Amino acid sequence: MQVSMTVNGDKVTREIEPRVLLVHFIRENLGLTGTHWGCDTSNCGTCVVLMDGQPVKSCTVLAAMADGHDIRTVEGLAVGGTLDPVQQGFMEEHGLQCGFCTPGMMLTARALLDRNPHPDDAEIRQAISGQICRCTGYATIVRSVQWAAAHPLGAQAEGDAAGAEESTSEEVTA
Amino acid sequence: MSGPKGWTMQIPAPFDYERASDVANALTLLERHGPESRIIAGGHSLLPMMKLRLARPEWLIDINDLAELEFIRREGDQLRVGALTRHTALLESADVAELFPIIRDAEQVIADPVVRNRGTIGGSLCQADPAEDLSTVCDVLRAQAVIRGPDGERIVAMSDFHRGPYETAVAQNELLYEVRFTIRPRSGSAYEKVERRVGDWAVVAAGAAVGLSADGTVEETAIGLTAVGLDGTVPEAEAVLRGQQPREDLFVEAARIAAAACHPVDDQRGPVDYKRHLADELTRRVLRRACARAAGAKEG
Numbered sequence: 001m002q003v004s005m006t007v008n009g010d011k012v013t014r015e016i017e018p019r020v021l022l023v024h025f026i027r028e029n030l031g032l033t034g035t036h037w038g039c040d041t042s043n044c045g046t047c048v049v050l051m052d053g054q055p056v057k058s059c060t061v062l063a064a065m066a067d068g069h070d071i072r073t074v075e076g077l078a079v080g081g082t083l084d085p086v087q088q089g090f091m092e093e094h095g096l097q098c099g100f101c102t103p104g105m106m107l108t109a110r111a112l113l114d115r116n117p118h119p120d121d122a123e124i125r126q127a128i129s130g131q132i133c134r135c136t137g138y139a140t141i142v143r144s145v146q147w148a149a150a151h152p153l154g155a156q157a158e159g160d161a162a163g164a165e166e167s168t169s170e171e172v173t174a
Numbered sequence: 175m176s177g178p179k180g181w182t183m184q185i186p187a188p189f190d191y192e193r194a195s196d197v198a199n200a201l202t203l204l205e206r207h208g209p210e211s212r213i214i215a216g217g218h219s220l221l222p223m224m225k226l227r228l229a230r231p232e233w234l235i236d237i238n239d240l241a242e243l244e245f246i247r248r249e250g251d252q253l254r255v256g257a258l259t260r261h262t263a264l265l266e267s268a269d270v271a272e273l274f275p276i277i278r279d280a281e282q283v284i285a286d287p288v289v290r291n292r293g294t295i296g297g298s299l300c301q302a303d304p305a306e307d308l309s310t311v312c313d314v315l316r317a318q319a320v321i322r323g324p325d326g327e328r329i330v331a332m333s334d335f336h337r338g339p340y341e342t343a344v345a346q347n348e349l350l351y352e353v354r355f356t357i358r359p360r361s362g363s364a365y366e367k368v369e370r371r372v373g374d375w376a377v378v379a380a381g382a383a384v385g386l387s388a389d390g391t392v393e394e395t396a397i398g399l400t401a402v403g404l405d406g407t408v409p410e411a412e413a414v415l416r417g418q419q420p421r422e423d424l425f426v427e428a429a430r431i432a433a434a435a436c437h438p439v440d441d442q443r444g445p446v447d448y449k450r451h452l453a454d455e456l457t458r459r460v461l462r463r464a465c466a467r468a469a470g471a472k473e474g
Contacts, residue, residue: 001191017188018188018189018190018191018234019185019186019187019188019189020185021185021221024183024185037183040183040184040225041184041222041225042218042222042285042289043373045286045288048288054291055287055288055291056288056291056292057218057288057289057292060217060218060221060222060289060292061217061221061292062191062214062217062221062234062236064191064193064236065214065217065236065238067193108288126287127287129286129287129372129373130285130286130287130288130289130373131286131288
């Protein structure tokens with residue numbers, strides 16, 4: 001069957017089998033391997049992408065079901081070469097170790113901040129509770145999302161790279 | 175099918191896919207494609223079962239475009255919830271929180287926020303997993319299921335909706351359209367679940383609803399348990415409270431009866447004794463909370 005959808009702003013059309021899952025469509029058919037494929041059972045959340053702005057587990061959505069919808073993957077977070085504040089936050093606050101859960105974590109964080117620009121730590125933890133970081137780096141992930149909330153335009157736009165540096169050294173000494 | 179480096183992917187067996195344009199069209203497609211066709215909504219129960227070959231439909235009929243099935247509407251003394259209403263919408267509804275706090279209690283512990291963006295009330299009820307939280311919730315609220323089929327609409331009480339594990343009153347050529355909850359004055363409800371980890375199926379969960387009369391005595395009550403092999407609610411336990419002022423010793427007695435009436439099985443989630451203990455303790459807790467909520471509820 002033929003499916004068409006918008007992925008990171010680009011219209012894509014492919015011929016696929018109906019049983020192809022969205023995660024494999026994105027990785028294999030579109031070659032966008034930033035979306036990771038983990039447990040296959042909608043438990044780990046590494047395959048999270050945004051579908052019409054909402055985080056969904058793409059291992060449990062058929063590509064056919066995404067036909068006509070708007071998909072955003074981690075490759076679509078940076079705009080015009082500038083990293084999304086969430087990506088900057090993960091750098092500034094060491095939000096990743098092995099990086100396997102990171103794309104899904106960042107997309108869920110983006111969706112959360114779009115809805116709730118100033119979440120508290122409990123709200124962030126709740127938002128990412130369907131996603132597993134096997135390095136157990138949750139504390140730094142929460143701090144990374146808080147960094148993005150505090151810098152909605154990113155570090156460069158606000159000219160406060162120094163501020164970001166400060167918070168990093170703070171964390172190191174903590 | 176194998177993925178990169180030859181890793182094995184879990185992929186459903188081949189099937190054909192068609193997207194329904196409205197409810198009438200969905201019913202036509204069910205009729206046309208016959209017994210091996212299945213409705214898919216959120217897909218978070220069906221797709222995992224298809225990956226494991228526990229379900230192997232030849233046709234999937236996708237109803238996600240059916241906006242007419244996605245609503246939470248207060249009409250007269252009823253709250254009407256469309257079958258395609260997502261868990262997230264139920265969790266965020268002010269009407270649900272005010273009128274049926276048990277739904278909110280349960281939604282907070284169903285899977286996780288990302289899964290709740292996709293999963294639907296209709297899918298949960300039609301999947302009819304014995305550990306499904308919303309099945310207990312709907313039993314306890316004595317909800318009604320509105321089912322559409324080729325011959326029109328029929329309304330089925332929740333007590334007749336569930337026919338057993340993974341079996342419901344919805345026939346192959348029918349579709350669950352909506353769930354109706356009756357709004358009662360001076361009522362309260364609550365749900366509590368013990369799970370091995372956040373987002374897991376219940377080891378055991380309990381739900382209770384009460385309606386008080388003007389003088390504060392219990393007029394109507396329902397007690398249900400999840401994942402312990404109970405068919406519907408527990409009338410013997412409910413009888414303990416009916417006509418009485420809510421009291422701790424009655425909660426204890428009702429909970430004791432409910433725990434004795436259920437049929438837990440020994441499995442990876444725990445032994446029978448532990449589950450029975452949970453059934454007892456959780457029933458007491460939800461009765462306390464439901465009665466407190468009813469006492470604080472609006473008069474009408």
